Amino acid sequence: MGEHMSDDAVRLSSVTRRHGSGDTSVTALDQVSLAFPRGTFTAVMGPSGSGKSTLLQCAAGLDRPTSGSVTVGGTELTGLSETALTLLRRERVGFVFQAFNLVSSLTAEQNVSLPLRLAGRRPDRARVREVLRQVGLGDRARHRPTEMSGGQQQRVALARALITRPDVLFGDEPTGALDSRTSREVLTLLRGMVDRDGRTVIMVTHDPVAASYADRVVLLVDGRVDGELLGAGADAIAARLSGLEAAPC
Incomplete structure (x- = not known):
């Protein structure tokens, strides 16, 4: 494995994903090649559909491409x-979704330690507490989701995603x-994880303000990459997006 490969946390090479077959097949991704360097924050944006x-699902190994290859941390996923x-996925990838997906009967620390239990590993209580501290919830370890605000629940979900130290x-x-205020807090946390801990974050969003926290914005249209913006502010991102939305099909 060459050194240059290991500089990318995730790499997609000519990835195509078709759903269905024959006349009814829909091409969701069309020959997409993208690299996501380690220690960077990328936002993925584009019109609906x-x-x-x-x-995101192909890059994370949740969905298999119809053709092309995906590499995560130097491991090619195709043949796995x-x-x-x-x-x-369990050891090298973390996920945070719009829905917090927490188990309501479990405390914050029990929710955070769930990925370790699923992997048959014994959770280290100090590590669980440390990750909760990292997301600003050190004093909420014993609280259940119903006792927390939406922002706090999303931070528990973030801590749960980080507990395995994913690539x-x-x-x-x-x-x-x-x-918007809580959103900014979570985005600031993500930004800090990239800047301070060298983590790699790849985020799908429709919100130009959220995307402005990223190092770059990758634009998708009809399953193809339609350019990218580097270090752009929310207004520039919004203007570019509205241009995409208005473009003739």
Whole structure:
């Protein structure tokens, strides 16, 4: 494995994903090649139906491409069995979704330690507390989701995603259910994880303000990459997006 490969946390090479077959087949991704360097924060944006979620699912090993290849942390996913894929996702990938997906009967620390239990590993209580402290919830370890605000629940979900020390953190509209102030707090946390801890974050969002926290914005249209913006502010991102929305099909 060459050194240059290991500089990318995730790499997609000519990834195509078709759903269905024959006349009814829909191409969700069309020959997408993208690299996500380690220690960077990328936002993926585009009109509804542009393939954003499919891109995320293929990049994270949740969905298999019809053709092309995906590499996560230097491991090529194409030839992996379902078991090997599950292990890779469990150990090297973290997920945060718009829905917090917490188990309501469990405390914050029990929710955070769940991925370790699923992997048959004994949770280290100090590590669980440390991750909760990292997301600003050190004093909430014993609280259940119903005793928390939406922002606090999303931070528990973030801590749960981080407990396995993943190579890459995937977010699918992670601030979609939050008000703007809480959204900013979660985005600042994600930004800090990239800057301070060298984590790699890949986030699908429709919100130009959320996207402005990223190092770059990758634009998708009809399953193809339609350029990218580097270090752009919310207004520039919004203007570019509205241009995409208005473009003739």
